[in-house]
Amino acid sequence: EAGVAQSPRYKIIEKRQSVAFWCNPISGHATLYWYQQILGQGPKLLIQFQNNGVVDDSQLPKDRFSAERLKGVDSTLKIQPAKLEDSAVYLCASSLTGGVQETQYFGPGTRLLVL
Amino acid sequence: GQNIDQPTEMTATEGAIVQINCTYQTSGFNGLFWYQQHAGEAPTFLSYNVLDGLEEKGRFSSFLSRSKGYSYLLLKELQMKDSASYLCAVGNSGYALNFGKGTSLLVTP
Numbered sequence: 001e002a003g004v005a006q007s008p009r010y011k012i013i014e015k016r017q018s019v020a021f022w023c024n025p026i027s028g029h030a031t032l033y034w035y036q037q038i039l040g041q042g043p044k045l046l047i048q049f050q051n052n053g054v055v056d057d058s059q060l061p062k063d064r065f066s067a068e069r070l071k072g073v074d075s076t077l078k079i080q081p082a083k084l085e086d087s088a089v090y091l092c093a094s095s096l097t098g099g100v101q102e103t104q105y106f107g108p109g110t111r112l113l114v115l
Numbered sequence: 116g117q118n119i120d121q122p123t124e125m126t127a128t129e130g131a132i133v134q135i136n137c138t139y140q141t142s143g144f145n146g147l148f149w150y151q152q153h154a155g156e157a158p159t160f161l162s163y164n165v166l167d168g169l170e171e172k173g174r175f176s177s178f179l180s181r182s183k184g185y186s187y188l189l190l191k192e193l194q195m196k197d198s199a200s201y202l203c204a205v206g207n208s209g210y211a212l213n214f215g216k217g218t219s220l221l222v223t224p
Contacts, residue, residue, distance in 0.1 A: 004157075042119075042202050042214030043158065056211055091157060100145040100206035101165060106157035 002026065004107030006092050012113045018080040021110045024073070025094030031055075033104060034067055034077050035091040043091055049075060050098050082114045119215035121203050126221045127193055135188045135218045137203035145206035149177055149188045152200045152217065161188070161201075190220075198222045 005024040013019050025032045030051050035043035046065065047057040052072040060067070064083070069075040079086055089111050093104040118140045127133040139147070146165035150158035164170055164179035164186060176189040188201055200217040207213060 041216050042204070044214070045211050048211065100212070101163065103148075103160045103163070104212065106159070108157050 004092055004094055004105055006090075006107040006110055008110055009108060010111045010113075012115065013082055014115050015084055016081040018078065019082055019112065020076055020078045021090050021092075021112075023075045023077070023092030023107060025075075025092070026105055029094035029096055029105075030072075031095045031098030031102075032069055032075050033093040033095075034075070035093065037089045037091055037109070039088070046077070048098070055098065079112075082112075084114050087112055087114045119203055119205055119213060121201075121215045121218045123216070124219045124221070126223060127190075129193055129195060129222055129224055131193050132189065132191050133193060133220065135190075135201050135203075135220065137186045137188075137215060139184050139186070139203070139205050139215075141184075141205050141207050141213075143207045144181060147177075147179055147186045148204040148206070148212065149175075149186075150202040150204060150214075152202055154199070158202055193222050195222050195224070 007022050032049045034046045036046050037043045046060045047067045048055040049069040052069050067077045089109040091109045092107045095102040095104045121137045148163050149161040151161050152158040162177035164177050169178045174191045179186045198221050200219050202217045203215040204212045
C-alpha cells in the first residue's frame with residue numbers, strides 16, 4: 001500500500017514570496033490533515049479536511065495561508081506572502097474516516113526555509 | 116484548551132529500560148497517542164490508549180491514567196535505532212490531535 005506522498009521535499013524562498021505544497025493521501029482515506037512542525041516542537045494542526053469539506057481550520061493563519069482539496073483526494077497548501085516564522089516542516093497526514101481514535105499516517109513532509 | 120507536558124530530552128543505555136512520561140490537561144478526552152519520529156522523518160504511530168491501564172506491544176508499552184491526566188511510554192531492551200523523538204498526542208472533544216513538544220531520546224552504547 002502506497003503511503004502519503006508530498007512534494008516538494010525541500011523549498012527555499014525569500015520572505016514575501018509565495019509557495020505551494022502538494023499532498024496525495026493514502027487511497028481511500030477520507031480525512032486529510034496539514035500540520036506545521038517548527039524545529040524542536042510537536043506538529044500543530046493547521047487544517048483538517050473530510051472529503052472536500054473543511055472540518056477544522058481554527059489554527060490556520062487565514063491572512064496568508066490557504067488550502068484546498070477540491071476533488072476530495074489530493075490537497076494543496078499555499079502560503080502567500082511567506083514570513084520568516086513560516087520556516088518549518090509541513091506535514092500532511094491522512095486517516096480512513098477521521099475518527100479521533102484513528103491512526104493518522106504521515107507523509108515525509110516538506111521542509112520550508114524562508115530567508 | 117490543552118496543555119501537554121513531556122521531558123525535553125532523555126538519555127539511556129542500549130539494552131536498558133526507559134520510561135517517557137506525559138501529563139496533560141484537556142477539555143474533553145478522546146484518547147492518547149504515542150508517535151515516534153526519527154530525525155528528518157515523519158511521525159509513525161506507536162500506541163493508542165483510551166481506557167486506563169497498560170497496553171503492551173512487543174518492546175513498547177503505554178500506560179494511561181485518565182483521573183491523573185498521565186501517561187507513559189515504556190521502552191524495553193533499548194536498541195540504538197530507538198534514538199528518536201517520542202511525541203505524546205491527546206485527542207480532545209473535537210476532531211483534532213494536540214501534540215506535545217516531544218521527548219528526544221538518545222540511546223548510547
